[in-house]
Each structure stands twice: as structure tokens, then as C-alpha cells.
Amino acid sequence: MESAQAANRSTAAPARLKLRRAIGRYWMLYVLLAPLLLYYVIFCYLPMFGIVIAFQDYRATRGVFGSEWVGFKHFAAFFSSEYLWRTVRNTLSISGLGLVFGFPAPILLALMLNELRGGAFKKTVQTITYIPHFISVVVIVSIVMNFVSTKGLINELLALLGAEPIRYASDPSLFYPVYVISGIWQTIGWDSIIFLAALAGVAPELYEAATIDGAKRLRRIWHVTLPGIAPTIALMLILRMGGIMSVGYEKIILMYNPGIYEKADVISTYVFRRGLSDGQYSFAAAVGLFNSVVNFILLLAADRASKRLGQSGLL
Amino acid sequence: MAEDKGAGAKAFRLANALLLSLLAVAAFYPIFYVLVASVSDPVKLYAASKVLLFPQGFSLAAYKIVFTNSWIWRSYLNTLFYVVAGGALSIFVTLLGGYALSRKYLPGRSVFLVIVTITMFFSGGLIPTFIIVNGLGLTDTVFAMILPSAVSTYNLLVMKTFLQGLPDEMEETSRIDGANDFTILWKVMAPLAAPALAVVSLFYIVSIWNSYIAPTIYLRNRDLFPLQVILREILLSGNTNSTNLNLSVSGGNEDYQAYSDAVKYATIVVATVPILCVYPFLQRYFVKGVMLGAIKG
Known part of the structure; x- marks a missing residue:
């Protein structure tokens, strides 16, 4: 396994081809990994993105994209x-x-x-x-x-x-x-x-x-x-x-x-x-x-x- | 360990054992107190000294009230559902993902590990998480109790580290026999990972059983409340109206107060005993669980 990976690395294949080959060979592992990654994206990384509301006057009705930007107003207030x-x-x-x-x-x-x-x-x-x-x-x-x-x-x-x-x-x-x-x-x-x-x-x-x-x-x-x-x-x-x-x-x-x-x-x-x-x-x-x-x-x-x-x- | 004899060593051992006994008694007394109070006669208990050593009379009246209360029953069943459904999902995702991440040859593995590990040190925080969960429409559904905390990174790393430590030959032999990743995980790795599965399951189950913040934040519908939220109402808000605890006793205000106290003790016992029954069986795995979680990468 290790040697196969090393061989992969040494061939100067374009990145896309390399990716396709990796997915082709290891697709089952990626399937096993998928639910986990989905969890991390939705429940850990989306909220990290949601931190931007600290720089807004967030209104639930307008959402993250429609709310007004106020810079460091809330930090200053605190x-x-x-x-x-x-x-x-x-x-x-x-x-x-x-x-x-x-x-x-x-x-x-x-x-x-x-x-x-x-x-x-x-x-x-x-x-x-x-x-x-x-x-x-x-x-x-x-x-x-x-x-x-x-x-x-x-x-x-x-x-x-x-x-x-x-x-x-x-x-x-x-x-x-x-x-x-x-x-x-x-x-x-x-x-x-x-x-x-x-x-x-x-x-x-x-x-x-x-x-x-x-x-x-x-x-x-x-x-x-x-x-x-x-x-x-x-x-x-x-x-x-x-x-x-x-x-x-x-x-x-x-x-x-x-x-x-x-x-x-x-x-x-x-x-x-x-x-x-x-x-x-x-x-x-x-x-x-x-x-x-x-x-x-x-x-x-x-x-x-x-x-x-x-x-x-x-x- | 080397045995040293002599009066000094003996005195040392004695003092050590004595101190440890005192410590154990102090740590156990609050639990003992609740047990004893819960089977006492409520009125006698109320009048008695608070330094309890024995039950004051004997009565299961408090338990009768607890077991005939529909809110406690309902929340108990809700908690059982959250533990079974949420626990199964958590363990499933953790085992699958942990296995994939434990394969060192998986292309992209280090990137995935970084993605996972960052969340141990930085998170969106309470409010942004609340807004996302709310935005996904999970509020006031059973999914709010299951999905947002489905994976614990600590548990995932315990699982990954354990699977990584299993000998490579197991996988290689099965692969020569023509097995694919799914069969290897299911037939070979999962059975070998029993100790890690035991520890991780326990950690997940305890955290779901004891969780009260998520339901407080995400649930408004009382029919979905888990045990801990009802417990909080009974134990800490002194709010027995919304839970309809039937404390109608013949006596006056004093008796009412006495029964209300006794019910609290019985509720604690009923809510805590099941989780305490699980853990002694898994105690031998604790060290492994704690150590695996402490090792990085």
C-alpha cells in the first residue's frame, strides 16, 4: 500500500488525474468517511462561517446575507x-x-x-x-x-x-x-x-x-x-x-x-x-x-x- | 513494588489508607444521602436532622408519586429514544469515519485530520451554532437532540487511534482473500475494535442521557422534553406545577413541602441509577479510553 502511494507520488500525473485515480481506488473509504465529513461541514464549519454575524446587526428575518454590516460596533459596546x-x-x-x-x-x-x-x-x-x-x-x-x-x-x-x-x-x-x-x-x-x-x-x-x-x-x-x-x-x-x-x-x-x-x-x-x-x-x-x-x-x-x-x- | 518493612512504612500505609477512606466516604456521602432520603418517610424526613445516617422511617410514597407522573414517564421514554437512536447514529458515524481516517494510505487523510482537529480548538460558538441549527429547521424536532452533537471529536480520535493500532496483517490477509473495505470493516475490524466501541458507546450514551443544554435551547414542545429538562424543573426551579406532580396530601403546607422534597430525592435516584448501572461493566476499558484520547495524530 505504502509503495503504491509512493509510486503515485513519483509519477508526475496531473492533479486531476491523480485525484480521479485515488477516488477510483479508494472510493469505499471515501464513502465511509462521507457522513463524518458532512457532519463536520454542517455542524462545525457552517457555524464558524456564521460568526460573521458578530460584525452585523443580525435579523433572523433577513438572514446572514441580508443583515446590515456594522463592523466592530458590538465589540466596542462590550x-x-x-x-x-x-x-x-x-x-x-x-x-x-x-x-x-x-x-x-x-x-x-x-x-x-x-x-x-x-x-x-x-x-x-x-x-x-x-x-x-x-x-x-x-x-x-x-x-x-x-x-x-x-x-x-x-x-x-x-x-x-x-x-x-x-x-x-x-x-x-x-x-x-x-x-x-x-x-x-x-x-x-x-x-x-x-x-x-x-x-x-x-x-x-x-x-x-x-x-x-x-x-x-x-x-x-x-x-x-x-x-x-x-x-x-x-x-x-x-x-x-x-x-x-x-x-x-x-x-x-x-x-x-x-x-x-x-x-x-x-x-x-x-x-x-x-x-x-x-x-x-x-x-x-x-x-x-x-x-x-x-x-x-x-x-x-x-x-x-x-x-x-x-x-x-x-x- | 518493593516492600519496605518497619514501623515507619506501616504508619505511612495506615495513614494513606485512612485518608483514602475518608475521601471515599466524603465522595460517596451525597449519593448515599439521596438514596437514604428517597426511601424515608417524607414527613419524618422533613422534621429530622439533615445529617442523615439512616432512613427516617421507611416509605416508598415518593417513588409512587414519581412513577405515576406522566411527565416523568414521557420524558424518560424520550431520553431512551434519544440514547438509542442518537447513540446508534453517533457510534455508526464514528466507527465508519474513524476507520477511514485510520488508514494511513488514504489520499487526503492529513487534510481530513486537520479539518477534524481544528474543531477541538476553535468552534463557531453557542450563538452561530444555534442560528444554523435553527436555520436548518431542526428546532423542536427530535433531530435537534440527535444531529448537532452526533460526533465528538474526542471519541472519533479514540476510535481512530485504536483502529490504527491494530496490526496491518489483519487487513492485508483479508484483502488477499478478496474482501473489500466494507467487509473488512464489518467482519474484521469492528469485532477487533470491541474495547474502543465499548468506551466510545459509553461516552456517547452518558453525554446524551445527561444532556440538558441542547433540549433547553432547541425544544419548546414539552412532549419532546428529555428527562434532564423535566428534572431541572422539578429539582432546581421548584416548579412542580407544569409537571403536574400529584402532591395532594392531607396535611398542611409543611406536609406539602415534605413531599415535594422527598419526590426530588426519588426523582434523582430514578434518573441516575440506570446510567450508573452501565458503567461498572465498562470500567476496565476506561484507562484505555482516556489514554487513546490523549494521544494525538
Whole structure:
């Protein structure tokens, strides 16, 4: 097969003939590929083309081709509004807290699980910590809201400790901790899988050498295990840095209310509200495009960083 | 792994196991809480401490209300339909496309891979996607639940990478026997790809089962609502009117509140147990799924 392709390439056949020959020979594979490509064109690339509405005053009745072009009007409106600062700050705060607390959590879990000698206990802990990954965000948020409600579990525990009760629905300062802690609950198990797999790849000889040297457990983890999975950690960290400006709306729109928008409203939820609730398609698309462009730049930067660290890069 | 003995090592192991146990208990408690609350007597539960360790009395009253509610039933059946039809379509397209993309000799392959991979890093975004789906006339049809998210690039790359890793001889032998691409995929590759199919199916099924954004955006007709949208109404909006939950109880306002709470717990159990039943059987494939998705190209 490879040689046939090479032969094809070496003959200086005109491009059209080459194409026809390829289709003739591989038409079945192209048939298999067709539904997939159709999907990507319709549901991924048409919407990318649809981004042009960010530079229009889009009216559904006139469509993309008939709507008036307004240049950067919507971008200017967003950049000069108070919402720019609020949504960017909230997005970065939530990502930042997720990075500081949410990122190390699955690594720690993986390290701890790795110290077990296998068996039923290890499997039970893994099974339990994977569960929240499979539970819908509607259910997750409803359980969390139940626990933090005025008469909920958390307030009862706080009362036992003699502490002041919390008022989640009207106290914006509670949003970050509730969002981040519930996020750790949701992801710690599933995210540990990749680190566990990396840990399984650390050569046992290294451990033995370290043990013979009399290295204590914690020192061994520090000097042997962590360096062994450092490439995986670096890669995941870089990926995470690339996504620092993207916080999804799925969970937040279930968790917030106008009383706590001050802390809870992020770029994506703002796009969701202005676009789908208020019907300001063009403005919302402009805000969304701004976010996508920033994300893309961050991702390129992350890719660069990854290559500089001697990794293969993300792209 | 090397066994080191001595008091220090023993203490370390003990502390580690203890911490992990605490963590597992903390992670499981919310789920346990819902289970216990759902079979408790609603009125007793309402009066009891929120730090639940045992059921408060025993009653299936909440389940009775849930199972006799026509909106929950209808949305349940809708979700099952979306999972079966949407899942089948997703798996079909992913297997076929993944196979074609896994053939290194396919002319144009690198271009197709770029087309696919770009979408992981850049998308039209919420509003333009909404406008396209709307413009295609999919709003308020079952297709809005099936088509816009039919393919996940992550799942596609899992499938492609797995098929690419199968030995070339399998294909070559069949080709000598005169098999074409369709037969090779169907008779040889698909059976060998069972682990990848299992993982990818699970990922698709879970995401369709749990999806609530697409129906919220695209569906207005209540008859098409999947379970998650009805769940959201019951659990988070506290809106039991539009779902006609029959909470007519003899007592006063307190009893009404008690039953409304209990119904929430029972609804969560009914909506979540099926998906949790699937996953332990596929757990052994998780590592493979996660690792294949993490490898690029």
C-alpha cells in the first residue's frame, strides 16, 4: 500500500488525474468517511462561517446575507461596558482557583492510590470517585444546592460548631468555594485515571533502587515517582493553562441567580443570557468570538510552552 | 513494588489508607444521602436532622408519586429514544469515519485530520451554532437532540487511534482473500475494535442521557422534553406545577413541602441509577479510553 502511494507520488500525473485515480481506488473509504465529513461541514464549519454575524446587526428575518454590516460596533459596546471587567475577572478567578485546588487534587489521589497494593480497597475507592463523573450536572447541582440551602446539611453542621449560617442564594462570596469544591468532587476520580496510567509506567527498578538506598516513602515519592510522571503533569498543566479563559456555562447557569451575578457571571454565561434569553444574537456572538480568539491565542502559547519543555506540543 | 518493612512504612500505609477512606466516604456521602432520603418517610424526613445516617422511617410514597407522573414517564421514554437512536447514529458515524481516517494510505487523510482537529480548538460558538441549527429547521424536532452533537471529536480520535493500532496483517490477509473495505470493516475490524466501541458507546450514551443544554435551547414542545429538562424543573426551579406532580396530601403546607422534597430525592435516584448501572461493566476499558484520547495524530 505504502509503495503504491509512493509510486503515485513519483509519477508526475496531473492533479486531476491523480485525484480521479485515488477516488477510483479508494472510493469505499471515501464513502465511509462521507457522513463524518458532512457532519463536520454542517455542524462545525457552517457555524464558524456564521460568526460573521458578530460584525452585523443580525435579523433572523433577513438572514446572514441580508443583515446590515456594522463592523466592530458590538465589540466596542462590550469593551466599554462594565460587563467586560466583571465577566473576565470571574472567568479568570474560577479558572485560577480550579488550577490551584482542582489541578493537584487528582494527582494527589493517584499518588495515594498508587501506594496501595491493589485489591478490593483500591478498586472501591476508584469506583466511588468515578461516580460523580457520570451523574448529570442537573443532579449534581441540585444535590449541592440542597446541601448549601438555608436549612441544609452544611448549615446544620455549622450550627453544631456554633458558626454563623451561610446564605448561598444571596451571598456572592460563597459562589467560588461552592463551585470549586463541587467541581473537585465531580472530577477528582476521572481525572486521576491519566495520572494512574502514567504511574503504572514508572520503571519498578527505580523504586527498588530507591528502597535499597534506604529512601523513605515520602522521599521516594518526591524523588522517583513525581519525576516519573512529570511529563504527564506538565502536559496536563499546559492544557489547563490554554483553557484558562474558558469556563463553561452548563453548571453555572444552574447555580447562579441575579443576586450573585457579581461573582458568578462568566463570559460564557453572559453570552448565553444576552444571546438566548435576550435575543441579542450579534452582540452575544461578538462576545463569544472575543472569547474564542483569546482562547486560541492562549492555546498557541501553551503549545509553544509545551514544545519548549521538550514535549511534542499540542497541535 | 518493593516492600519496605518497619514501623515507619506501616504508619505511612495506615495513614494513606485512612485518608483514602475518608475521601471515599466524603465522595460517596451525597449519593448515599439521596438514596437514604428517597426511601424515608417524607414527613419524618422533613422534621429530622439533615445529617442523615439512616432512613427516617421507611416509605416508598415518593417513588409512587414519581412513577405515576406522566411527565416523568414521557420524558424518560424520550431520553431512551434519544440514547438509542442518537447513540446508534453517533457510534455508526464514528466507527465508519474513524476507520477511514485510520488508514494511513488514504489520499487526503492529513487534510481530513486537520479539518477534524481544528474543531477541538476553535468552534463557531453557542450563538452561530444555534442560528444554523435553527436555520436548518431542526428546532423542536427530535433531530435537534440527535444531529448537532452526533460526533465528538474526542471519541472519533479514540476510535481512530485504536483502529490504527491494530496490526496491518489483519487487513492485508483479508484483502488477499478478496474482501473489500466494507467487509473488512464489518467482519474484521469492528469485532477487533470491541474495547474502543465499548468506551466510545459509553461516552456517547452518558453525554446524551445527561444532556440538558441542547433540549433547553432547541425544544419548546414539552412532549419532546428529555428527562434532564423535566428534572431541572422539578429539582432546581421548584416548579412542580407544569409537571403536574400529584402532591395532594392531607396535611398542611409543611406536609406539602415534605413531599415535594422527598419526590426530588426519588426523582434523582430514578434518573441516575440506570446510567450508573452501565458503567461498572465498562470500567476496565476506561484507562484505555482516556489514554487513546490523549494521544494525538
